[in-house]
Amino acid sequence: MTDHPDERLSRAFAALSDPVRRDIVARLTIGDATVSDLASPYDISLQAVSKHVKVLADAGLVSQRKEAQRRPVHLESQALAAMTGWIERHQQRAEQRMSRLEEVLADLPSSDTTESGADR
C-alpha cells in the first residue's frame, strides 16, 4: 500500500482524527481485542468498526493476527512514536526559534516590537 513515508504519516494523522478510532486505540492500550469486542460499545454496525480497524491497520497503527475465525487487533505503539517524532521535531524548532528571538529582543534598545515578514 505505497508505504511512502509521507503518506504513512498522513494516514496516521487521518486515522487519529476520528474520535471512534482514537477510542479504539485507547481501548487497545488495555489489551488486544477482537473486532466484535471493539464494536460492542458503539451504536454503529460491525462492518463500520471493521472499516475503522482497517484504516488504523493501513496507517500501521494496529496489526491483526488470525486466530480461528477471530482477528485480534493489536496496537503497534512504535507507530505512535513516529507521530510524536514528527510533531516534537517541529515543536522544538519553533520553540528554539522563539527563545532565540527573545534573546535578541532583550538586547534591543526597545523600539517598536512588531515582528512579521521581517525575515525574507
Added chain:
Amino acid sequence: MTDHPDERLSRAFAALSDPVRRDIVARLTIGDATVSDLASPYDISLQAVSKHVKVLADAGLVSQRKEAQRRPVHLESQALAAMTGWIERHQQRAEQRMSRLEEVLADLPSSDTTESGADR
C-alpha cells in the same frame, strides 16, 4: 467554534493529515509568514492556501494577527504539545502493559503463549 476538547483534538489531527498543511507548519517553525509567502512554493491557488491556513487556525495550531492588509500566520507550538500529550499517554499505557505482560510470561512454565481475548 464548539471548542469541545475532543473535537479540537480531532481537528488538530485532521489538520496535520494533509501534507501541504504539515509543510506549512514546518515552514512556520522558521518564522511567521503571510499567506502569500506560504502560497508561493505551491502550484495551488492562493485561495486554497488561505483555506489551509483557516483549517490550521480552527484547529488552534496557528493564529493570525492583522498587520495592514497582511495576516501574518504564527505557529502555536503549545497546540502541538496537546497532540503529543494524547499520543504519549496512550503509547505509554500500551508499553507499560506489554512490559507487565513480559514479566508474567517470564515466570510462566512455558506452555502455549497464545494471548488474545484472554482479558475480558
Added chain:
DNA sequence: TCCTTATTCAACCTTGAGGTTGAATACGAC
C-alpha cells in the same frame, strides 16, 4: 479619490470518508 496589494467570501465541482445493508468467506463445533 483612485489604484494596487493581500486576503477572504461564495458558488461550484469531484472525490473520498464514514455510514448502511446484504452477500460472501473462513473456520470451529456438532
Added chain:
DNA sequence: GTCGTATTCAACCTCAAGGTTGAATAAGGA
C-alpha cells in the same frame, strides 16, 4: 457435511474536504 460465529467484501448513500474561478473586502500609496 451442515450449522453458527466472526469477519470481510461489495454496492450504495450522503456529506464534507480540497480544489477551482470570480467577486467582495480591507488598507496602504499615488
